[in-house]
Amino acid sequence: MRVLGIEGTAWAASAALFDTEAEDDSIFIDSDPYQPESGGIHPREAAEHMADAVPAVVDSVLSHAVETSDAGSPEIDAVAFSRGPGLGPCLRIVGTAARSLAQTLDVPLVGVNHMVAHLEIGRYQSGFDSPVCLNASGANAHLLGYHNGRYRVLGETMDTGVGNSIDKFTRHVGWSHPGGPKVEQAAKDGEYVDLPYVVKGMDFSFSGIMSAAKQAYDDGEDVADICCGLQETIFGMLTEVAERALSLTGTDELVLGGGVGQNERLREMLAAMCEERGAEFYAPDPRFLRDNAGMIAVLGAKMYEAGDTLPISESSIDPNYRPDQVPVTWRGDDESVARAVTDSGDIRGAEATVSFEGDTVVKRRLPKTYRHPELDARLRKERTVAEARLTSEARRAGVSTPLVRDVDVQESTISFQHVGACDLAEDLTADAVRDVGTHLGRLHRAGIVHGDPTTRNVRVGGEFVQLIDFGLGFHTGHVEDHAMDLHVFEQSIEGTADDPEPLREAFESGYEAVGDDDVLARLRTVEGRGRYQ
Numbered sequence: 146m147r148v149l150g151i152e153g154t155a156w157a158a159s160a161a162l163f164d165t166e167a168e169d170d171s172i173f174i175d176s177d178p179y180q181p182e183s184g185g186i187h188p189r190e191a192a193e194h195m196a197d198a199v200p201a202v203v204d205s206v207l208s209h210a211v212e213t214s215d216a217g218s219p220e221i222d223a224v225a226f227s228r229g230p231g232l233g234p235c236l237r238i239v240g241t242a243a244r245s246l247a248q249t250l251d252v253p254l255v256g257v258n259h260m261v262a263h264l265e266i267g268r269y270q271s272g273f274d275s276p277v278c279l280n281a282s283g284a285n286a287h288l289l290g291y292h293n294g295r296y297r298v299l300g301e302t303m304d305t306g307v308g309n310s311i312d313k314f315t316r317h318v319g320w321s322h323p324g325g326p327k328v329e330q331a332a333k334d335g336e337y338v339d340l341p342y343v344v345k346g347m348d349f350s351f352s353g354i355m356s357a358a359k360q361a362y363d364d365g366e367d368v369a370d371i372c373c374g375l376q377e378t379i380f381g382m383l384t385e386v387a388e389r390a391l392s393l394t395g396t397d398e399l400v401l402g403g404g405v406g407q408n409e410r411l412r413e414m415l416a417a418m419c420e421e422r423g424a425e426f427y428a429p430d431p432r433f434l435r436d437n438a439g440m441i442a443v444l445g446a447k448m449y450e451a452g453d454t455l456p457i458s459e460s461s462i463d464p465n466y467r468p469d470q471v472p473v474t475w476r477g478d479d480e481s482v483a484r485a486v487t488d489s490g491d492i493r494g495a496e497a498t499v500s501f502e503g504d505t506v507v508k509r510r511l512p513k514t515y516r517h518p519e520l521d522a523r524l525r526k527e528r529t530v531a532e533a534r535l536t537s538e539a540r541r542a543g544v545s546t547p548l549v550r551d552v553d554v555q556e557s558t559i560s561f562q563h564v565g566a567c568d569l570a571e572d573l574t575a576d577a578v579r580d581v582g583t584h585l586g587r588l589h590r591a592g593i594v595h596g597d598p599t600t601r602n603v604r605v606g607g608e609f610v611q612l613i614d615f616g617l618g619f620h621t622g623h624v625e626d627h628a629m630d631l632h633v634f635e636q637s638i639e640g641t642a643d644d645p646e647p648l649r650e651a652f653e654s655g656y657e658a659v660g661d662d663d664v665l666a667r668l669r670t671v672e673g674r675g676r677y678q
């Protein structure tokens with residue numbers, strides 16, 4: 146089968162031929178990038194570039210198709226194109242080009258989600274079955290896992306995409322677009338500086354770091370040092386949430402996607418994290434990480450094989466096309482990112498190792514070699530202190546938590562009373578989830594957020610449903626922070642439950658009974674935020 150793919154969501158006008166029967170599975174790609182003269186990507190200029198460059202790259206791929214066919218014709222079976230997400234003016238040009246080519250060649254049209262393509266190229270090349278995927282691209286940053294016919298968003302940025310955040314900083318210091326490679330280069334000569342580190346469960350945000358980085362530059366801090374601090378902080382956050390996703394789902398395969406994935410330091414951190422926990426890591430070659438039509442053609446071929454083609458009349462583009470909206474027609478229903486976790490003896494959580502000594506649980510935050518040593522020391526200490534303090538304070542606020550028996554901040558170790566029979570993830574019932582809602586309501590009333598309320602951080606099967614793992618918690622009366630806590634919990638349910646809706650309802654009814662209505666109202670706006678800016 147031979148599929149011609151066309152990409153053009155933002156900056157890369159690209160076409161590719163994927164021939165599934167070629168000996169080496171070869172993928173021929175021709176791309177023409179748009180380079181803004183100044184500033185960032187201008188949608189109108191980018192669209193003008195698409196209008197010029199898409200026909201040229203398509204022609205070049207068609208010529209290649211003719212050259213590599215015995216028939217003297219291109220022998221294309223289907224045309225696949227990026228349907229979204231991306232810049233509307235660019236997508237429209239690509240959509241028009243793809244429709245007319247499919248009609249001229251008289252072959253089916255396949256509409257591909259660009260973010261799912263960033264994921265599937267890594268899955269295809271790695272041969273992994275059901276990995277967690279970290280998409281680190283310009284306009285996006287999220288973790289995806291497949292479950293029940295859809296890719297679930299396990300965690301994502303609450304504001305801008307990771308590449309766009311970096312590019313905004315480099316614009317501030319007067320460097321040309323794209324900024325990512327320049328930050329990578331400059332960081333090599335820099336010394337680490339501290340910047341705000343913001344992770345909430347598997348979600349994260351970049352705006353605070355970026356303001357702090359710009360401020361540091363304006364204050365005369367060495368730009369190479371800031372670049373080093375930026376990379377260590379941002380990529381440390383992405384690696385941490387990726388690890389949390391592996392831990393939450395029980396998966397031992399991670400693939401990387403997106404243009405920021407070309408960064409050596411990010412790849413090094415992810416590889417080190419995976420090695421440390423015995424997981425496998427795969428990062429495609431740079432030409433398949435940055436926007437390219439090869440990934441569109443590869444996913445296009447899978448979709449075409451599954452009969453997932455589009456009538457021309459229904460092939461409109463969608464600038465906000467989310468990966469979790471895509472019906473995944475090319476994978477089996479029985480595949481899933483969520484697998485049973487078999488625990489024998491010690492448990493390796495995302496952050497710590499936990500060992501059981503009688504009815505005592507000893508939690509140690511061991512150093513993470515992927516993190517910069519200064520950042521690592523700071524986080525381990527801060528979180529150990531927060532966890533011990535907030536676990537006790539939560540009890541006083543009427544929330545069931547284990548007793549804290551001993552704390553050793555120097556060694557980042559805490560001893561807790563053993564509670565519950567299993568994690569909520571293993572026995573996910575509406576009743577237990579309702580109790581979690583009530584607990585969070587009480588906690589918020591006491592001015593505390595949990596910070597990482599997932600189905601693995603709740604223990605069930607004992608006298609009470611108990612909350613554990615307060616290491617990311619803090620004191621706050623802000624509605625926004627409280628709503629974020631609820632969002633993190635709901636995402637963890639949606640990531641793994643077969644039928645999340647009744648659980649969500651139970652959770653919110655539990656919260657409503659004691660918590661603040663404003664928080665539930667804010668939750669609705671949090672859910673729709675930070676996507677594709």
Ligand SMILES: C[C@@H](O)[C@H](NC(=O)OP(=O)(O)OC[C@H]1O[C@@H](n2cnc3c(N)ncnc32)[C@H](O)[C@@H]1O)C(=O)O
Nearest residue numbers: 154155282283284285308323325326404405408435436
């Ligand atoms: C929707 C679509 O148009 C969009 N595409 C996109 O953002 O292009 P992509 O090729 O995946 O990523 C580009 C980003 O990748 C960054 N980048 C490129 N090389 C980098 C490097 N060595 N280190 C860090 N960032 C890098 C650039 O600065 C830029 O922000 C997306 O996938 O979100």
Ligand SMILES: Nc1ncnc2c1ncn2[C@@H]1O[C@H](COP(=O)(O)OP(=O)(O)OP(=O)(O)O)[C@@H](O)[C@H]1O
Nearest residue numbers: 392494495496497499506547561562563564601614
């Ligand atoms: N007090 C406790 N009683 C019983 N089991 C516990 C207790 N504390 C931790 N565990 C078990 O250990 C696992 C990991 O603990 P914890 O969540 O605190 O570690 P972590 O490394 O912070 O994990 P993550 O960041 O992945 O949530 C829990 O999911 C739970 O199964």
Ligand SMILES: [Fe+2]
Nearest residue numbers: 282403404436
């Ligand atoms: Fe992309």
